[in-house]
Amino acid sequence: MNTWHEVTTLEEIPPLGARVVTTKQGDIALFRTADGEVFALLDRCPHKGGHLSQGIVFGKKVACPLHSWNICLDDGKAVAPDVGCTRSYPVKVENNVVYLSLA
Amino acid sequence: MKKMKLVMVGNGMAGVRTLEELLKLTPDLYDITVFGAEPYPNYNRIMLSPVLAGEQGIQDIILNDIDWYKQNNITLHLNKKVVRINRKSKVVVAEDGREAEYDRLLLATGSSSFILPVPGKELAGVVGYRDIQDTNAMIVAAEKYKHAVVIGGGLLGLEAANGLALRGMDVTVVHLMPWLMERQLDDNSAQMLQSALEAKGLKFMLEQQTQELVDDGHGRVKSIRFKDGSEIPADLVVMAVGIRPNVALAESAGVYCNRGIVVSDTMQTYDPSIYAVGECVSHRGIAYGLVAPLFDMAKVCANHLARMGIAYYQGSVTSTKLKVTGVDLFSAGNFTGGKETNEIVMHDVTSGRYKKLVLNNNTLIGAVMYGDTKDSSWYFQMIRDGKNVAEIRDQLIFGQSHLGNAGSQGQNLAATMTNAMEVCGCNGVCKGTIVKAIKEKGLFTLEDVRKHTKASASCGSCTGLVEQILASTVGGAYAPPATTVKPLCDCTSHSHEEVRKAIREEKLISILQTMIFLNWNTTNGCAKCRPALNFYLLCAWPHEAKDDPQSRFINERANANIQKDGTFSVVPRMYGGITTPQQLRRIADVAEKYNIPTVKVTGGQRIDLLGVKKTDLPKVWADLDMPSGYAYGKALRTVKTCVGSEWCRFGVQDSTQMGIDIERAFDHMWMPHKFKVAVSGCPRNCAESGIKDVGIIGVESGWEIYVAGNGGIKTVVAQFLVKVKTHDEVMEYTGAFAQLYREEAHYLDRTVHYVERVGLDHVKKHVVENAANRKALYARLLYALQGATNPWSKENINAREFESLEI
Numbered sequence A: 001m002n003t004w005h006e007v008t009t010l011e012e013i014p015p016l017g018a019r020v021v022t023t024k025q026g027d028i029a030l031f032r033t034a035d036g037e038v039f040a041l042l043d044r045c046p047h048k049g050g051h052l053s054q055g056i057v058f059g060k061k062v063a064c065p066l067h068s069w070n071i072c073l074d075d076g077k078a079v080a081p082d083v084g085c086t087r088s089y090p091v092k093v094e095n096n097v098v099y100l101s102l103a
Numbered sequence B: 001m002k003k004m005k006l007v008m009v010g011n012g013m014a015g016v017r018t019l020e021e022l023l024k025l026t027p028d029l030y031d032i033t034v035f036g037a038e039p040y041p042n043y044n045r046i047m048l049s050p051v052l053a054g055e056q057g058i059q060d061i062i063l064n065d066i067d068w069y070k071q072n073n074i075t076l077h078l079n080k081k082v083v084r085i086n087r088k089s090k091v092v093v094a095e096d097g098r099e100a101e102y103d104r105l106l107l108a109t110g111s112s113s114f115i116l117p118v119p120g121k122e123l124a125g126v127v128g129y130r131d132i133q134d135t136n137a138m139i140v141a142a143e144k145y146k147h148a149v150v151i152g153g154g155l156l157g158l159e160a161a162n163g164l165a166l167r168g169m170d171v172t173v174v175h176l177m178p179w180l181m182e183r184q185l186d187d188n189s190a191q192m193l194q195s196a197l198e199a200k201g202l203k204f205m206l207e208q209q210t211q212e213l214v215d216d217g218h219g220r221v222k223s224i225r226f227k228d229g230s231e232i233p234a235d236l237v238v239m240a241v242g243i244r245p246n247v248a249l250a251e252s253a254g255v256y257c258n259r260g261i262v263v264s265d266t267m268q269t270y271d272p273s274i275y276a277v278g279e280c281v282s283h284r285g286i287a288y289g290l291v292a293p294l295f296d297m298a299k300v301c302a303n304h305l306a307r308m309g310i311a312y313y314q315g316s317v318t319s320t321k322l323k324v325t326g327v328d329l330f331s332a333g334n335f336t337g338g339k340e341t342n343e344i345v346m347h348d349v350t351s352g353r354y355k356k357l358v359l360n361n362n363t364l365i366g367a368v369m370y371g372d373t374k375d376s377s378w379y380f381q382m383i384r385d386g387k388n389v390a391e392i393r394d395q396l397i398f399g400q401s402h403l404g405n406a407g408s409q410g411q412n413l414a415a416t417m418t419n420a421m422e423v424c425g426c427n428g429v430c431k432g433t434i435v436k437a438i439k440e441k442g443l444f445t446l447e448d449v450r451k452h453t454k455a456s457a458s459c460g461s462c463t464g465l466v467e468q469i470l471a472s473t474v475g476g477a478y479a480p481p482a483t484t485v486k487p488l489c490d491c492t493s494h495s496h497e498e499v500r501k502a503i504r505e506e507k508l509i510s511i512l513q514t515m516i517f518l519n520w521n522t523t524n525g526c527a528k529c530r531p532a533l534n535f536y537l538l539c540a541w542p543h544e545a546k547d548d549p550q551s552r553f554i555n556e557r558a559n560a561n562i563q564k565d566g567t568f569s570v571v572p573r574m575y576g577g578i579t580t581p582q583q584l585r586r587i588a589d590v591a592e593k594y595n596i597p598t599v600k601v602t603g604g605q606r607i608d609l610l611g612v613k614k615t616d617l618p619k620v621w622a623d624l625d626m627p628s629g630y631a632y633g634k635a636l637r638t639v640k641t642c643v644g645s646e647w648c649r650f651g652v653q654d655s656t657q658m659g660i661d662i663e664r665a666f667d668h669m670w671m672p673h674k675f676k677v678a679v680s681g682c683p684r685n686c687a688e689s690g691i692k693d694v695g696i697i698g699v700e701s702g703w704e705i706y707v708a709g710n711g712g713i714k715t716v717v718a719q720f721l722v723k724v725k726t727h728d729e730v731m732e733y734t735g736a737f738a739q740l741y742r743e744e745a746h747y748l749d750r751t752v753h754y755v756e757r758v759g760l761d762h763v764k765k766h767v768v769e770n771a772a773n774r775k776a777l778y779a780r781l782l783y784a785l786q787g788a789t790n791p792w793s794k795e796n797i798n799a800r801e802f803e804s805l806e807i
């Protein structure tokens, strides 16, 4: 069973932008795409730990601010030819409220 | 809707590249079926030479394995030669009777080795050099037999000869012409090449015509006899005298051919539902035999198959590089010259170097180099761009000066480097890693190498080295991108110029509008194009285009420099490098209050607070009560000054005040890249004006202005622009140059790259010679800067950017 934590409202995340959520498991980045989908990844790039929340979001990807690896928002995998994966977390949006699960 | 059917005949490099480009554009438009006469999936034909030389195996050179076809839902028929096309019912038929219907047909049948029509050509032991089968036949022969003869002293023949010699055979190259590779080399360079190959053990017989191949009595070749009656032993004969486009299939279907399947600039044959790419086509009367042009064709063809309909193929300039280890040779363009052309030649017999450049009215049209090819891509670029070289003609032959080029240990000759030597200092990549990636991953472009190895992906100072390694590994398959038509990024086929022009002329004022108008192939771009577009829009339509923070790199979004641990640095402005005790006190207090671990004096005459947490930034700024120094931005950075006439005994002008005035007037100025200025009070030049984007030096009678200097990775001395008398003139000229650079440079080009591209004369024309234009430029800059305010002030801070959420 997922335990959903209420985090914020959709408006609080800029489109094509991100917010950082501090949790017991470390910082988690919440991303919002152009069409309002929300994704959550551990805020650590699989390359050298760059803070993904600070990157540029495009399509369903984010470009890491340190060395521009592209990371997929839905599964946390680096786009080829780079190889690596960062942890992703379940999120849902209901009535404009964003919920995150640490499961 | 039912999908359309695309059938491809010929499963080789050009065809499969076209499919790859097509799938990138529209993955689902077609049901794709491929027929290939060979039993292998697409492999890297040009790597047959290293396979023959024993440097690689067949498995290493497969470019697309069977799984690739499966993953992309492509029906693959190997070992099935197509023998008939029925254009009326739109069906192709293979040798074994299998049929496939098409809506669009793509012919990519490549070419075959030309076999000399001499008696004995059908004997065992006589092969062409084209595919895996030929290569295997040669490898087997090399194990059993001693004498090999290669007919044809061109690129392919020499690579075959080299490979066979490495496998222990005694190899003679027979050539009809008076010197080797006569289509790529002049007599001097060919002679140098021949000597080098002789030293490796190859033998040569020039100006010899083959009469007959002699049977050993059991159906195998035993010797070769020439027109003059002489004869030499031969257990293996490799015919490398040329290739013939495979047009029989197209011709039999009534598709117009003339030494190749004739195609238009959209890669269409005379039958509009049939396209053709690769060595089998004839475009504007030319059939190409190298990979680079075929890949250009593939891009264009895919664009039309995808129904985008905006690309044109307009022919390619090709270059040649022989893939024989230890031989450095390059040729491109027209190097034989003619009546209207001039030649510049350098020939150093002892060091084994030879260079010939052919010019026509100050444009470079051809080049041949032997021994030292480090500048080959530089020359090739100029040939392709048709660049006017009048300004640098005197130095042209000496190559691109690498004056003060830092990094890569001053290495500039890739061939002399061992595999263990480091090429890219930034990312710690050595030569061996690059060569391995190129060969095994099938890389052809600088961009590919950057993506896969990270070499040359950071500072770029090793780009020349990487290009050389690429060129000597893939031969003529490497073509440096033509600078003039390079698309802005993978999301579009439009160049920087085209994008800027559309923004200006169509009055596009948002990123989305621009992407829609120019048919971007992604919905919201990528991290490369969005920052560029954001700048182009702000530059073209100040006060109208709205800044998009989400399209800025984090540094400009947070107005601070991100550090490798995710903390930020804060550099407040100190106009002209002048500070006060009050400011210093505040800085000290802030550093203590927020536990800022490092306080550093920068190279730009101000103070850097390093290690600030992002959430503290707004508080730090408020307590500092100083304006942002834009040390994080593609913007006006710092104006460095010396103390000047106020204090210095040599000073003739008040450089400090001039610097302060410039920094204040042009504060908040967004630029294509960072922009640094310095002002010195006399020619002793203590502020180092010689390596700044704009460097100003006070002299007795006024000020000298220099532009496009650079103190970074590549140290470049600024060039003299103009000398002026008054303070106001300095402001006007500096502002006008800055605005010209803002309006014309590609995003992320420094002034040095920009001026290198357009030429100093262009800048002089707009900024110095034409006063009305200068004033207009200056006025546009001042208009753009009107009302700009400090991004660190409270009302400009977007709190959301800095606060984190919690659970």
Ligand SMILES: Cc1cc2nc3c(=O)[nH]c(=O)nc-3n(C[C@H](O)[C@H](O)[C@H](O)COP(=O)(O)OP(=O)(O)OC[C@H]3O[C@@H](n4cnc5c(N)ncnc54)[C@H](O)[C@@H]3O)c2cc1C
Pocket: B009, B010, B011, B012, B013, B014, B015, B035, B036, B037, B038, B045, B046, B047, B048, B049, B080, B081, B082, B083, B108, B109, B110, B111, B129, B130, B131, B156, B246, B249, B277, B278, B279, B280, B288, B289, B290, B291, B292, B294, B323, B474, B475, B476, B477, B478
């Ligand atoms: C040994 C060697 C070294 C080379 N070195 C270089 C180099 O250094 N640099 C460079 O730029 N180029 C080099 N080339 C040239 C380069 O390999 C070719 O330009 C390129 O492979 C041509 O691509 P293509 O797709 O047009 O033809 P191919 O790759 O030849 O593909 C055509 C395919 O179509 C198949 N086919 C033909 N007819 C039919 C049919 N009717 N039905 C089904 N299938 C059919 C053929 O069997 C073949 O597999 C080299 C070539 C060779 C042989």
Ligand code: HEM
Pocket: B561, B571, B602, B603, B604, B605, B606, B608, B629, B630, B631, B637, B638, B640, B676, B711, B712, B713, B714
């Ligand atoms: C992420 C990378 C970089 C960061 C964070 C960075 C940061 C800085 C900072 C904070 C300063 C002080 C400038 C000031 O006071 O305004 C500076 C100065 C300087 N930087 Fe960088 N820089 C980076 C990359 C580069 C690159 C790539 C080059 C070369 C092309 C370069 C060349 C310089 C030079 C020459 C100075 C001295 C300027 C002067 O003396 O006026 N920097 N840099």
Ligand code: SF4
Pocket: B642, B643, B644, B645, B648, B649, B650, B651, B652, B655, B680, B681, B682, B683, B684, B685, B686, B687
């Ligand atoms: S540049 Fe000239 S005026 Fe300025 S400090 Fe040096 S010597 Fe003095």
Ligand code: FES
Pocket: A045, A046, A047, A048, A049, A050, A064, A065, A066, A067, A068, A069
């Ligand atoms: S840390 Fe993300 S790309 Fe290097």
